Amino acid sequence: MKIEPVNTEFGLKRTLVTPGASYLLGRIWGRILDFGLILWVVRVPLASVVLGLLLMAAVTPAQDVTLDVAMAGAPVGAAAGLSRAMIALLAAVFLLWAMPVHYAARLLLETDEGIAAVLARRSAAAVAGGRKTDFIFCQMLRHVPRLLGALTFVAFAIGAMKAVDNLPTLADRPAMAAARDQLVLLSWTMLAGAPAFYAYTLLRGLVTDHGPLKGFDAALGRRLAGIFAMLGIAPRPDDPEAELHATGRLVLLAYALLVIVVLAASPHWLAQRLPLAFAVPLILGGWVPILSYLSSVGRRFHVPILTGIFLAGAIGTYLFGDNHAVRTLTATEPAHRRTSLLPAVKLWMRANGCAEEPSSCPRPVIIAAAGGASRAGFFTASVIGHFLDFEKHKTAFSFTRADGSKINRAARDDGRFTPQIEQALNGKDMATRIFAISGVSGGSYGAAVVAAALAARTGAAAPCPDKTPEGWFGGTVAGWRDCLETMTAGDYLTATFFGLAFHDQVQLFLSDRAALLEQSWEQNFARHVRAADGKAAPDSAERLAAPFLGTPRDPERWVPFLILNGTSVETGQRIITTDLLPTYAANGRCPSGGPNAECALFTHAIDFHGLVRSDLDVRLSTAATNSARFPVISPPGSIYQVDTDVVDRIVDGGYFENFGVESALELAEAMVEVEPRLAPFILVISNDPASVLTEERTARSSSGVVVPDAPDQAALTEATGPIGAIGAVRSGRGRLAVATATHWLDARFGTRCGANLVQIRVWPEAVKDGHCPVGQATPEKVRDVSMSWWLSKPVQMNLHEQLEPTADRCNNANAVTAVWAALATPSRACIGGTP
Structure with missing residues (x-):
């Protein structure tokens, strides 16, 4: 391979790339396309991880939930130290987010026909070149799911460090120092979870591929082969290592069903047992198995199922209404x-x-x-x-x-x-x-x-x-x-x-x-x-x-x-929920205008109880x-x-x-x-x-008017400007x-x-x-x-x-x-x- 400068007729220089360089650039571009294909196939687990990283890096309430774990429910001024709550959060991230992300990503890659076709071509080319397989592509397939799982712990580490910056100034200096120390310790604890999880994914085969567990998994695979085939999650015939065992597929399926049943049946019960930071792994990981499965079915049949479900939901809500009705109850005298x-x-x-x-x-x-x-x-x-x-x-x-x-x-x-x-x-x-x-x-x-x-x-x-x-x-x-x-x-x-x-x-x-x-x-x-x-x-x-x-x-x-003040979407006026009647008889001038006998208590405001049936009320x-x-x-x-x-x-x-x-x-x-x-x-x-x-x-x-001081640089002002104005x-x-x-x-x-x-x-x-x-x-x-x-x-x-x-x-x-x-x-x- 050789790159040489060549003079043009005008004295300018251009670069001449030899065929060797073109081949190298083509190989690099091919690897980029391979990596992009892998990320597209695992887009649901990837989206879960990216959302978690953004949430913990940019959203203050999400960062602050780590403080509850850092303080471990103990006295605010307690000395820093590794607590059971920190270990419990580490386990929650492992089981409820990292594992579903990792297993779902592996399942997607193992069952995707496009990946199988690329792997077959790469393997054939490798054999022709005297190698057993395409080492780089195979390593991508193995390590992308592992990296995604490990990044879930990094997200919480970022959130804990960001929470340090959010700590308010307190008169109780020891309490403030203890909170800071605990958050730093939690951040390092969560950061340590990333390599620990990665090591688990590398070493788990030493346990699962030998002895009684291997036999149990093989027997389970034979019994559930029909169900796996019907669902489209059966092992590929060309997957000699069968890395995602029958046990893993069953656990992923059970996790998806359990999330649906428990959350539908009793979210308050679950909230008491997985409060705040412990709920975040479930919220970010709970949908991963289901949506990953739907995305794999969509790729198999070349149908945008996830997009279709989103559109069907929007159309269904438009036609039949949503579940966002203001709760009412029948009123009694x-x-x-x-x-x-x-x-x-x-x-x-x-x-x-x-x-x-x-x-x-x-x-x-x-x-x-x-x-x-x-x-x-x-x-x-x-x-x-x-x-x-x-x-x-x-x-x-x-x-x-x-x-x-x-x-x-x-x-x-x-x-x-x-x-x-x-x-x-x-x-x-x-x-x-x-x-x-x-x-x-x-x-x-x-x-x-x-x-x-x-x-x-x-x-x-x-x-x-x-x-x-x-x-x-x-x-x-x-x-x-x-x-x-x-x-x-x-x-x-x-x-x-x-x-x-x-x-x-x-x-x-x-x-x-x-x-x-x-x-x-x-x-x-x-x-x-x-x-x-x-x-x-x-x-x-x-x-x-x-x-x-x-x-x-x-x-x-x-x-x-x-007097509880809401806002009307239709008119932009106040909708007021109050236990006072909306009109009264004024002695003289009506402050809100109109006749004295029926003076509006609140000007240009809508009375909430005037919008619902006369026999209905709401809870406090x-x-x-x-x-x-x-x-x-x-x-x-x-x-x-x-x-x-x-x-x-x-x-x-x-x-x-x-x-x-x-x-x-x-x-x-x-x-x-x-x-x-x-x-x-x-x-x-x-x-x-x-x-x-x-x-x-x-x-x-002196004029009674504030002099604004906007930043000199602002990103996406067409979007951030109106949103910022509404907030301000x-x-x-x-x-x-x-x-x-x-x-x-x-x-x-x-x-x-x-x-x-x-x-x-x-x-x-x-x-x-x-x-x-x-x-x-x-x-x-x-x-x-x-x-x-x-x-x-x-x-x-x-x-x-x-x-x-x-x-x-x-x-x-x-x-x-x-x-x-x-x-x-x-x-x-x-x-x-x-x-």
């Missing part, structure tokens, strides 16, 4: 006796003992709970619980974490309320101060749990057991905040993703992932309340599963009204899901007016406005219209750290609603009684070292906070610490102080003493 606004206000005044003199009433608190899946639900519950624990905050106390460490709290909530405020609030039930909660997405879930827990209480005690439940970062449950945090710290992700990966791909009679999410909420709440040993009210354990409108309003045990959990249908996690919910008539589809309320403040403001406007002697106060509970930086930069701008506008509309509400409240009440709207936030942390980036001249990249239906213990700790005073600007100390002041302020102070 007085389920549909929703409360009109004026009677609702009077009930609230009775609960606060001021019905005879409205101006002496405390300020009605309307809470706006922003979206953000479990992060929002946990933070909403934690913040509300903090203020429900007024009696606990009056004296100094210690909070014990699960690792035994203690946090000491000074009296009067670290001095954030004064002796005067303490005197004003003594003997008061803080729950009665809350008139309503306007929730979006995860904030709606948090609102539903708060309402259900308040309905379950007897007296002032929280309906939770003293024993620490699994999954919560704290120690002994003592008070409302602890109770509500434990209720929202459950694993709702596993069952939901089983639904996404399996139920919603099959549909038919199976519950969809939204229903599985709701049932997870219901079961977790019921477990907590039942474990409270009689502290809760009768039947209260089933409150989340009970009809939304089925509980009569009782001023003696006050429960806030709920479903009412929350009506607001929490974010893409991928939950599907759009079909609202049926009659059995076959879909009147609309409902998606996450964050599409319209992610803070819930717009509905809270409209409720405040309507409240002062029916009772002008009241002065509503709005508490906004947000949890988007990136949005805080935008707010802060807007506040610093969720918080943008929320910030606009906060500004509008602040303006209206200040115009109405001025500054006579302090703040009229307070926002408690989850503050950002810089990626570099976790410092507070607020106030920096140049915007910094901030850490992602996991947003899924599960929270790791460090994330829980980080959210809990948001209410603790800190030395930097990233703290809610002033906001907490303002809320205590608002809770102790009578309405008359805001309206100038007007009777």
Whole structure:
């Protein structure tokens, strides 16, 4: 072979390639084509591995599930060390993902006619050249399945290392260091699984090809030969080594059938036994045998079966509908006796003992709970619980974490309320101060749990057991905040993703992932309340599963009204699920326009119960899901007016406005219209750290407009631009609603009684070292906070610490102080003493 430069007539040079070089390039290209053919044949196992690698490398909630294994369910501050949970995860990846991927890939290669034809040609050419076989092609066939199986362990190693970068800054430094060490150890453990699995695939023949196992496999192969032949998975006649034994084929077949049966029968049962990280191998490996088999049948008959199944499913869903209907139940009286606004206000005044003199009433608190899946639900519950624990905050106390460490709290909530405020609030039930909660997405879930827990209480005690439940970062449950945090710290992700990966791909009679999410909420709440040993009210354990409108309003045990905000797919307006009537009679001007006698409580909003039959209601959990249908996690919910008539589809309320403040403001406007002697106060509970930086930069701008700072380079802007805008506008509309509400409240009440709207936030942390980036001249990249239906213990700790005073600007100390002041302020102070 020789390559020489040759002069052209213009003095330019070109390269002349001799036939030897052409032959070499042809051989290389031929090997590339061979490798491409092998990857195409094993495309289903390959897709499973690639999806797992991308998931663990790029998706924060997927990375965070490794933290649950790293901490091994042990105290958050435990010293690093190899645990049984790590070994169990290694085994789960081996059995549920690596083995199916490896075996399915081998089966595809051994039964594929195209591969057999290529191998025959290569072998014939090799024999003609004096060799026994085509060594390189045979090695590709042997090692590609082994590499795919080994890469499953690499995916988890990547996820664990990425989870280190996601760790929040915690006041408890030992706990943070332990979490980091455990994640690094888990990463190395999973990485070690790759060569161990590869070695297993090389050495297994020493066991299976000799002695009793070989005889057993041969006998099994003879008995099942007919079934294997019928299914098209019989060994090839030209496969002298018969590497995929009858036992392997049978195990692969049994695995596929078991996955279908168990997941169809009881996904919640399986979720309890394979939670979080342990579920990922099953989710990624469960479909591999079935889809691999279908792809092999398609190649055999030259029919795109997988594409055909996808198209048939899409057409079938279009013709016959999907399984994404909003769950309803038949309502019984007085389920549909929703409360009109004026009677609702009077009930609230009775609960606060001021019905005879409205101006002496405390300020009605309307809470706006922003979206953000479990992060929002946990933070909403934690913040509300903090203020429900007024009696606990009056004296100094210690909070014990699960690792035994203690946090000491000074009296009067670290001095954030004064002796005067303490005197004003003594003997008061803080729950009665809350008139309503306007929730979006995860904030709606948090609102539903708060309402259900308040309905379950007897007296002032929280309906939770003293024993620490699994999954919560704290120690002994003592008070409302602890109770509500434990209720929202459950694993709702596993069952939901089983639904996404399996139920919603099959549909038919199976519950969809939204229903599985709701049932997870219901079961977790019921477990907590039942474990409270009689502290809760009768039947209260089933409150989340009970009809939304089925509980009569009782001023003696006050429960806030709920305004749960979803979005209409058809109109883009809000669809609001609420226990308040959608219209009321205004005394004067109707804030939303229209006739005074039928003033709309919420402007241009659709009343959910007005869309369904009058004899139907939804469970409280479903009412929350009506607001929490974010893409991928939950599907759009079909609202049926009659059995076959879909009147609309409902998606996450964050599409319209992610803070819930717009509905809270409209409720405040309507409240002062029916009772002008009241002065509503709005508490906004947000949890988007990136949005805080935008707010802060807007506040610093002299024009009141933030100056954007987009990256200079962006990939695929035609796709990423619209998607990014949809994501950003969720918080943008929320910030606009906060500004509008602040303006209206200040115009109405001025500054006579302090703040009229307070926002408690989850503050950002810089990626570099976790410092507070607020106030920096140049915007910094901030850490992602996991947003899924599960929270790791460090994330829980980080959210809990948001209410603790800190030395930097990233703290809610002033906001907490303002809320205590608002809770102790009578309405008359805001309206100038007007009777």
